[in-house]
Amino acid sequence: MVRKASVEEIINHWILAGSCILLIITGYGFLFKIEQIYALFGSNMTMKIVHNWAGVVFTVSLFATLFNYLHEALTYDADDWAWIKMGGGYLSKKHTVPPPMGKFNTGQKFYYLVILLAGIAISASGLSIWLVHDNRSLTLASHLMHNLAFVIFVIAVPAHAYLGTLANPGTLRIMIYGTVPLEFARKRYPKWMKKIGKI
Amino acid sequence: MWLRPRGAIMSTITESRKGLLISPELCIGCRGCQTACKNWNQLPGQRTKNSGTMQNPPDLTPTAFNIIRYSEVPSDTNAMRWLFISRRCMHCGDAGCQKICPAPGAIYRTKEGAVAYDKDKCIGCKLCVAGCPFDVPRYDAQGKISKCHLCFDRIAEGLSPACAKTCPTGAIKFGDRDALIESAQKAGYAKVYGEADLTGLGTLYAFKDAPKIYGMNENPAIPESVIFWNTVLKPLAVIGLGGVVAGALLHYVTVGPHKDADEEVKK
Numbered sequence: 001m002v003r004k005a006s007v008e009e010i011i012n013h014w015i016l017a018g019s020c021i022l023l024i025i026t027g028y029g030f031l032f033k034i035e036q037i038y039a040l041f042g043s044n045m046t047m048k049i050v051h052n053w054a055g056v057v058f059t060v061s062l063f064a065t066l067f068n069y070l071h072e073a074l075t076y077d078a079d080d081w082a083w084i085k086m087g088g089g090y091l092s093k094k095h096t097v098p099p100p101m102g103k104f105n106t107g108q109k110f111y112y113l114v115i116l117l118a119g120i121a122i123s124a125s126g127l128s129i130w131l132v133h134d135n136r137s138l139t140l141a142s143h144l145m146h147n148l149a150f151v152i153f154v155i156a157v158p159a160h161a162y163l164g165t166l167a168n169p170g171t172l173r174i175m176i177y178g179t180v181p182l183e184f185a186r187k188r189y190p191k192w193m194k195k196i197g198k199i
Numbered sequence: 200m201w202l203r204p205r206g207a208i209m210s211t212i213t214e215s216r217k218g219l220l221i222s223p224e225l226c227i228g229c230r231g232c233q234t235a236c237k238n239w240n241q242l243p244g245q246r247t248k249n250s251g252t253m254q255n256p257p258d259l260t261p262t263a264f265n266i267i268r269y270s271e272v273p274s275d276t277n278a279m280r281w282l283f284i285s286r287r288c289m290h291c292g293d294a295g296c297q298k299i300c301p302a303p304g305a306i307y308r309t310k311e312g313a314v315a316y317d318k319d320k321c322i323g324c325k326l327c328v329a330g331c332p333f334d335v336p337r338y339d340a341q342g343k344i345s346k347c348h349l350c351f352d353r354i355a356e357g358l359s360p361a362c363a364k365t366c367p368t369g370a371i372k373f374g375d376r377d378a379l380i381e382s383a384q385k386a387g388y389a390k391v392y393g394e395a396d397l398t399g400l401g402t403l404y405a406f407k408d409a410p411k412i413y414g415m416n417e418n419p420a421i422p423e424s425v426i427f428w429n430t431v432l433k434p435l436a437v438i439g440l441g442g443v444v445a446g447a448l449l450h451y452v453t454v455g456p457h458k459d460a461d462e463e464v465k466k
Binding site for chain 2: 030031032033048090091093095129136140144147154155158159167168
């Protein structure tokens with residue numbers, strides 16, 4: 001077994017995921033005025049409190065991910081370009097040999113950057129809506145940005161959940177146990193394994 | 200859908216719809232309306248700074264539901280013309296604040312046509328600030344909506360709103376909306392501001408000149424960014440999620456989970 005994710009990383013991932021899902025559910029509730037979702041939280045007043053404070057948890061958790069993924073997500077080489085050209089090579093039936101990847105593949109690095117940027121946008125606009133009084137242009141811009149980032153989240157998050165579970169058997173355990181079998185790791189992350197001397 | 204005014208609801212209100220007719224030409228700038236509003240609504244005074252104008256406070260605040268705007272504009276006969284314009288909630292027929300508000304009952308329309316609110320139900324999301332074409336709603340220290348509500352508690356009892364009641368010159372007149380429009384037309388105002396905008400405003404203005412001179416928007420409308428996210432981004436939030444879930448399902452049953460090349464060979 002090889003340790004791919006640290007315990008802190010796993011805990012933070014589920015804090016981020018949990019708060020994110022809570023925010024998406026309450027977000028849909030507000031956006032479409034869904035009374036059943038209001039009822040789920042007691043009233044839309046309590047739902048607003050849950051939404052605001054889940055947002056704070058999400059923001060702090062998102063900040064914590066910077067230490068885990070930012071450096072890796074900003075490191076690219078020729079193999080990444082090849083990966084993009086073949087579209088990752090694992091969504092079609094046709095078997096292609098993907099270029100050797102590091103600890104994270106190109107798609108995962110892009111996903112992280114999208115979540116980071118959309119996350120910063122949605123956190124900043126959310127805090128502005130919550131805390132800034134009597135500034136109409138800022139409120140208008142914040143509501144627009146909050147909605148824009150929301151659309152990105154509801155597309156990116158379920159795609160990430162599918163790719164991390166059903167689409168790629170054997171990957172979910174990384175976010176549960178943090179470890180993967182050595183053979184699996186050698187196949188998926190050859191460049192990283194080479195770097196840490198396991199190949 | 201979202202942009203269309205609620206015809207059915209409005210038509211039932213129209214018959215009993217009350218309004219205010221503001222005539223800047225009659226206003227002497229005494230600001231009795233501001234004081235009367237504070238009196239009736241028990242709003243505290245606030246400390247402001249002298250900015251070289253009689254206009255005080257400079258704009259609407261959570262405790263100033265109405266203000267007199269003092270505009271200095273040049274005229275044909277004089278270097279300066281002083282205009283006094285009462286600014287407050289317009290009680291739009293097609294009220295952006297009410298339409299966009301996600302809290303049931305927080306912003307509501309009374310049978311007299313006033314756009315009133317219930318602070319206890321307000322969740323403080325500030326969507327009404329975004330949806331208002333006139334930048335009227337303010338938020339108090341508790342994070343709740345504050346604005347003119349046409350003294351809905353007084354008019355329900357057949358009284359005039361505090362501001363209209365106190366106005367010594369008739370610059371603020373309260374009454375049946377249709378009758379107010381008619382009286383303004385009889386008095387020689389060809390076009391009454393707010394007669395048709397946003398399916399008719401509850402606060403009407405008898406302007407002698409172009410609305411712009413009085414600092415009013417020629418064509419008031421709900422901000423475009425709000426319309427954009429309501430008509431484009433909102434459906435996209437459903438289509439996007441649905442599309443990804445459907446796509447994932449389709450991918451799972453047609454292509455199936457990822458297998459490495461050598462696993463395939465072993466079969």
